[in-house]
Amino acid sequence: xxxxxxxxxxxxxxxxxxxxxxxxxxxxxxxxxxxxxxxxxxxxxxxxxxxxxxxxxxxxxxxxxxxxxxxxxxxxxxxxxxxxxxxxxxxxxxxxxxxxxxxxxxxxxxxxxxxxxxxxxxxxxxxxxxxxxxxxxxxxxxxxxxxxxxxxxxxxxxxxxxxxxxxxxxxxxxxxxxxxxxxxxxxxxxxxxxxxxxxxxxxxxxxxxxxxxxxxxxxxxxxxxxxxxxxxxxxxxxxxxxxxxxxxxxxxxxxxxxxxxxxxxxxxxxxxxxxxxxxxxxxxxxxxxxxxxxxxxxxxxxxxxxxxxxxxxxxxxxx
Amino acid sequence: xxxxxxxxxxxxxxxxxxxxxxxxxxxxxxxxxxxxxxxxxxxxxxxxxxxxxxxxxxxxxxxxxxxxxxxxxxxxxxxxxxxxxxxxxxxxxxxxxxxxxxxxxxxxxxxxxxxxxxxxxxxxxxxxxxxxxxxxxxxxxxxxxxxxxxxxxxxxxxxxxxxxxxxxxxxxxxxxxxxxxxxxxxxxxxxxxxxxxxxxxxxxxxxxxxxxxxxxxxxxxxxxxxxxxxxxxxxxxxxxxxxxxxx
Numbered sequence: 221x222x223x224x225x226x227x228x229x230x231x232x233x234x235x236x237x238x239x240x241x242x243x244x245x246x247x248x249x250x251x252x253x254x255x256x257x258x259x260x261x262x263x264x265x266x267x268x269x270x271x272x273x274x275x276x277x278x279x280x281x282x283x284x285x286x287x288x289x290x291x292x293x294x295x296x297x298x299x300x301x302x303x304x305x306x307x308x309x310x311x312x313x314x315x316x317x318x319x320x321x322x323x324x325x326x327x328x329x330x331x332x333x334x335x336x337x338x339x340x341x342x343x344x345x346x347x348x349x350x351x352x353x354x355x356x357x358x359x360x361x362x363x364x365x366x367x368x369x370x371x372x373x374x375x376x377x378x379x380x381x382x383x384x385x386x387x388x389x390x391x392x393x394x395x396x397x398x399x400x401x402x403x404x405x406x407x408x409x410x411x412x413x414x415x416x417x418x419x420x421x422x423x424x425x426x427x428x429x430x431x432x433x434x435x436x437x438x439x440x441x442x443x444x445x446x447x448x449x450x451x452x453x454x455x456x457x458x459x460x461x462x463x464x465x466x467x468x469x470x471x472x473x474x475x476x477x478x479x480x481x482x483x484x485x486x487x488x489x490x491x492x493x494x495x496x497x498x499x500x501x502x503x504x505x506x507x508x509x510x511x512x513x514x515x516x517x518x519x520x521x522x523x524x525x526x527x528x529x530x531x532x533x534x535x536x537x538x539x
Numbered sequence: 540x541x542x543x544x545x546x547x548x549x550x551x552x553x554x555x556x557x558x559x560x561x562x563x564x565x566x567x568x569x570x571x572x573x574x575x576x577x578x579x580x581x582x583x584x585x586x587x588x589x590x591x592x593x594x595x596x597x598x599x600x601x602x603x604x605x606x607x608x609x610x611x612x613x614x615x616x617x618x619x620x621x622x623x624x625x626x627x628x629x630x631x632x633x634x635x636x637x638x639x640x641x642x643x644x645x646x647x648x649x650x651x652x653x654x655x656x657x658x659x660x661x662x663x664x665x666x667x668x669x670x671x672x673x674x675x676x677x678x679x680x681x682x683x684x685x686x687x688x689x690x691x692x693x694x695x696x697x698x699x700x701x702x703x704x705x706x707x708x709x710x711x712x713x714x715x716x717x718x719x720x721x722x723x724x725x726x727x728x729x730x731x732x733x734x735x736x737x738x739x740x741x742x743x744x745x746x747x748x749x750x751x752x753x754x755x756x757x758x759x760x761x762x763x764x765x766x767x768x769x770x771x772x773x774x775x776x777x778x779x780x781x782x783x784x785x786x
Contacts, residue, residue, distance in 0.1 A: 235699070292668065293677055317698045321680045324633065324668030333749035334633060336663040349753060356659045358556040361752040401677040405693075406704035415700035421786070445786060456717070463683065463717045464697055469552055469659060470576050471717065478785040489552045495758055499783040501775070502764070512764050517778060521769030533776040534786065 223249040224308035225258045225276070226299055228318050232265035236381070236418050237314035239274060241374050243382040245312045246275025247341055252310075258388075259302050261295060261397075262287035272388030274381070280306070282393040291402035292318070296325030298395055303330060303369070315373035316417060323373045333365035339378040339475075339496070342370075356469040357492035376417050377475040378496070414448040416465065421447030421478045422497075424467060425455065428483020428504060428523055432460035437527040438482060444534045450474070452484045468493035483523050486511025503527065540596045540687065540709075542586045543649040544620065545640055545666070547630070547658045548604055548611040549575040558755045565660075565755065572607075574615050577655025580722045581715035585685055586653055587619035588720055597621050599647060603630045603639040609738055617725035617733035628743035631751070633661070637669035638746040644674055650709040651692065656681045656716040661752075667714035676710050683718035 225245040228238045242258060249256035255277040260268060268279040280302060287295070299322060303311050311326060313319035315337045327334035335350040339360065343349045347364050350372060354361040416422065423442040425435060435449075442449045449465060456466035467474050469489040479497035483504060484490060491514050494500070502515040505522050512518045519526050550556070551571040559566040574583075583600070590596040600615050600623040602608045612623045626639040644652055652671075657664035664680065671678030683702065684695035690709050695702050697716065725733075767775045779786045 230699070237699075291677060292680070293672070296672065317681060317696070320664050321668060321678065324637075324665040325672040325678070327634070327665070328637075328669050328672040331749075334663070334665055334669075335750060336633075336665050352662075354661055354752075354755070355550070355556045356662055357758075359558070359758070360756050361661075362754045362756075363750050364753045365750050367749050402679065402705050402707045404703055405706050407698070407701060408703075409701035413700070417699055464702070466717065473662075478779065478783070487553075488555075499779070499785045500761075501779070512766075514761055515764045516761060516783065517775060518764045518766050519769055519772070519775060520766070526769050526772060529770070530772040530775060533773040536773070537776045537780055537786070 221307055221309045222254050223252065223256045223310045223312065224303050224306060225256065225312045226322065227258050227260045228314050228316060229260070229262065229264050232263055234264060234266055235314065235316070237316050237376050239381045240376065240379050241312050241314045242271065242274040242276060244341065244374050244379040247382070248310060249275070251341065251344055257306060257308070259299060261290070261298055268390045269387050272386035273383050275384070275386070276388040278389045278391055280391050280393050282395045284396045286397050289400065289404065290397035291400040292321035292325055294397040294400050296322045296329060298397060299326045300329035301395065302393065309368065310370045310372065313371070313373045315375050319373045323371055327371040330369045330371065331367060332369040332371045333367040334371040335363045335365060336373045337375045338372050339375050342372070353473065353496070355492065357473050357495055375475065377420070377477070414446065416448045416450055416467070416472055416474060419448035419476050421445045422450050422467070422474060422476045423447050423480045423482070424450035424452065424484060425482045426452040426484030427454050434524070435461065437523060441480065441527055441531045441534070444531050444538070447478070452490055481511055482527055484511060485509045486514060540589070540593060540651065541647065541649045542589065542596060542598045542651045542653060543644055543647055544578070544583045544586050544598060544600050545652070545654045546578040546583065546600055546602050546611065546615050547575040547655070548572050548602070548608045549659045552576065552659065556757070562755050563753065572611060574611050575655050575658045577657060577659070577715060579615060579618070581717065581719035582653035582655050583615055583618055583620070584720035584723055585715060589687060590619065599624060599649070601626065601640060601643050603628065603636045605629055612738055613733045613736070614725070616736050617730040618723065623736065623738045624741060625738050626741050626743050631748050633663045633665035634669055634749045635746045637666045637673060639743050640666065640670050641673035642744045643741065644670070650690070651687070652710070652712045654712065654714045656714045664714065667712045671712040674710070674712070676712060677707050678712040678714070679705055679707065680714045681716050682713050683716055685713060685715070685719060
């Protein structure tokens with residue numbers, strides 16, 4: 221019995237969401253009086269022993285580079301085989317692009333119940349119940365897992381990265397991926413911007429900005445805060461901004477520490493996607509905008525005046 | 540080419556979400572039901588676009604739900620699709636739905652199985668991956684573009700901070716997100732025609748329920764917004780730094 225955490229990485233770097241998953245898994249292991257172990261499939265340039273500082277006892281690594289190009293089916297097979305071999309009773313993934321592809325397949329292989337998009341540690345007092353996002357952020361469900369082995373994916377920015385001290389044992393695994401059925405033929409990264417799902421701060425614009433030519437208001441503020449940029453659905457639908465920046469019920473759901481909404485009225489569909497943000501700031505010229513009711517701080521005013529002044533104030537504060 | 544499109548019934552995106560029976564059951568009173576937007580706007584409409592480009596394509600729609608979902612299947616049929624199937628059981632969790640879909644898919648010999656990236660009620664996004672694993676075929680999750688040629692699908696999918704292009708041979712499960720297709724409305728004649736189309740009802744296969752939602756809660760309400768006068772942006776920056784401690 222142990223908790224096994226799948227460590228997601230790209231270009232040799234461990235993702236922040238993986239560190240959150242490790243911290244979550246380590247806290248769960250403590251609760252269950254067992255050890256937290258991790259699995260790395262592929263090449264990582266970081267020192268894996270140092271991951272002990274996040275509460276891991278052992279990091280198992282299969283360093284065959286073929287894993288870096290393996291598809292979700294091949295990765296799930298390796299994760300499930302390792303989990304069985306180690307006798308893991310809980311397997312944890314980050315709820316990101318890879319997690320959403322690998323976790324369901326792993327759960328099927330392990331005949332395990334799956335909870336996707338968990339936001340808190342499981343309640344283990346009476347069975348095993350996990351709180352997760354439902355209705356696209358408008359509510360939470362407590363989902364009981366009835367199987368001996370459990371699989372969980374953890375929503376980004378919902379569990380803090382907890383680093384103390386410690387060194388993990390690194391154990392080499394001699395496993396190799398089966399042939400992938402999917403071939404990656406190209407990767408196009410959005411240059412120079414913080415990925416929305418990993419961002420601590422998000423600055424978002426709506427139709428109140430009147431047109432795409434005014435987006436420098438949003439990007440200047442986001443850059444001053446080292447934050448990511450986002451937009452409301454009408455903005456993406458009208459082609460002012462790309463679809464991958466659309467946050468809301470049918471876009472991306474996010475939970476940053478700080479969400480600044482500029483010229484967004486706050487329709488219920490938009491709120492569902494952002495209402496787990498820890499602090500919400502709303503800037504809108506309409507004092508009746510429903511978003512103010514869901515905000516922590518608000519300014520009623522013209523975005524074209526307010527936002528540049530806020531950007532300057534933040535630059536001054538950060539010195 | 541033979542395509543299976545999985546569709547779900549979902550509460551309208553503007554629905555106010557409440558619960559009853561001591562927060563153990565979703566309160567369906569007054570809720571309008573729609574075709575889950577990801578299933579309709581992206582999976583189904585893309586399937587229809589592919590059929591328009593290759594008219595010998597066959598599209599089957601499938602939903603795992605009780606008879607209340609027939610109206611949803613007819614809404615979907617009004618947009619397009621040659622045949623609709625309903626597996627007659629309550630969708631209890633992702634694994635149960637995936638297992639029912641797998642039973643249907645095994646009978647049908649489909650080249651492409653399209654789903655939405657998730658339903659807007661349970662937001663698991665797990666059915667496509669589970670279905671693919673049960674069928675032992677590949678799955679590409681959260682796709683934003685799909686083209687097909689010579690038994691191969693070329694798919695663009697979202698990854699953190701960008702997108703990735705992938706190629707895969709049929710059969711494959713693809714879960715669809717925004718960008719995949721252009722939203723369209725059903726014409727009135729098609730809506731009327733869909734009313735008299737047959738929905739094939741299948742009895743479910745036996746599946747263990749691996750998970751169950753035991754209770755629900757609403758997000759904590761905000762305690763009240765603190766308003767800052769326009770012109771006092773430096774004060775807002777100070778509050779974010781010293782009070783909220785987020786910058």
